[in-house]
Amino acid sequence: MQNKLKKTYKFAFKTSLYITIFLTLLSSVFLYLLHSVDILYLVSFAVFTYLLSFIVIQYRVERFIYRRVKKIYDDLTLLESTSLRKQPITTDMATLTEEIDKYAKNKKLEIETLKVREEYRKEFLGNVSHELKTPLFTVQGYLLTLIDGAIDDKKVSEKYLHRANKGLERLIYIVKDLDMITKLEVGDLRLNIEKFDIIELVESVFDLLEMKASKKKISLMFDMDYNEPIMVMADKERIQQVLTNLIVNSIKYGEEKGTTEISIENLIKNKVIVRVTDNGEGISEVNIPRLFERFFRVDKSGSRKEGGSGLGLAIVKHIIEAHDEKIYIESELNVGSEFSFTLEKAE
Structure with a gap:
């Protein structure tokens, strides 16, 4: 959806007022020196100066700021999914600065959260790998020993098969616990x-x-x-x-x-x-x-x-x-x- 310009007249209003006051005072001094001060003339001059200044400044500010602000909005493609993109483009620099600052803080928080999650993910995968490989290697070791000929010795084969079974029981225990945690986290495990x-x-x-x-x-x-x-x-x-x-x-x-x-x-x-x-x-x-x-x-x-x-x-x-x-x-x-x-x- 095309962004709409949100106008603000604060800057033009204040700037026009400053220019009008300055030029009116300057004109008053000039007329005073010429001994021909005309109040009606000064009021008319002030009104005309203010209106003209306001129109020119507001137009120029809108065009100048809007073009550059729109370019910022368009260039920052990451803003597409944020609330900042959903709002009308504003020419009020204070509002814009506040929005950009808020966006930057939110993104900083998101980045820090992602870093923490990434560290947790790495540690979790490492822990899962460690917990699973210990019983797996144990079972594999006993089975390879049996394949290499130990199976012919009934006493040794029974002993190793029993130990291999213990390793498998540990694997099943870990997998069942992981499955339970997953169900609890996603809400699939119903409570009676x-x-x-x-x-x-x-x-x-x-x-x-x-x-x-x-x-x-x-x-x-x-x-x-x-x-x-x-x-x-x-x-x-x-x-x-x-x-x-x-x-x-x-x-x-x-x-x-x-x-x-x-x-x-x-x-x-x-x-x-x-x-x-x-x-x-x-x-x-x-x-x-x-x-x-x-x-x-x-x-x-x-x-x-x-x-x-x-x-x-x-x-x-x-x-x-x-x-x-x-x-x-x-x-x-x-x-x-x-x-x-x-x-x-x-x-």
Whole structure:
């Protein structure tokens, strides 16, 4: 659509006024020196000078500025998709400067955002590659060994096939977690909201992870005796996954003979907050902002031996946000961590 000229008379008005005042005063002095000052003549001269100056200046300014401004608009093809291009071309330099400055700031912000995203994309691809190639190379190594003749030894072949299967299970685990995150991000994963007792759910998660915790002699406990059920509205299966991921993390990075404690408190009238607290190794303050990123690991070397897909906390965050709830973290290095999230309380 052709851009239309948005006229402004401010510049011509002020400039014509200055010229008129100057020439009228000059004429007054000249007439005074000739001893023939005529007020009517001066008024007529001022009006004529003002009108003529205004018309000439406005015409010249419009032509001069419009041509150059239009060229700027036409040359900057990037402006096609911006609000600046959709507005009429203005000859008001203050307005134009403001629009260009606003456009430049927006573009600077966009560029900085794109740079951050590009860095995240590179790091994410590197992490995905690392997480996938480890089990892939493991499986390939065992299979090549079997192909080279180890398959004839029944004991060795069973051992290697079992290890290869473990590597494939890890690959499937990573792919399933990635698929879940993708569905949560695009909103394809539907939540089955129901009423259930959060205390009962925590107890069932404790039962599932009791053996895992016992290997490090970590005690799974509540902060107090909950004699009455606490009913919440949420997707029971997904909240179980959230609790499982958080408690598994507390066991992985917890101290030997440590504790993982769960507490449920009333936050406001229709909300409860669930806290998962441990006395493990804790997390440094610099790593906390990135903790929910996919594949981000605090300890790049040691944490990999603990297994997992590296997607647990990212999944936790997406599930909680899919419920329109909040998740929080407080942690101190060598002291412990506390992950907490809110849930809607059932009426």
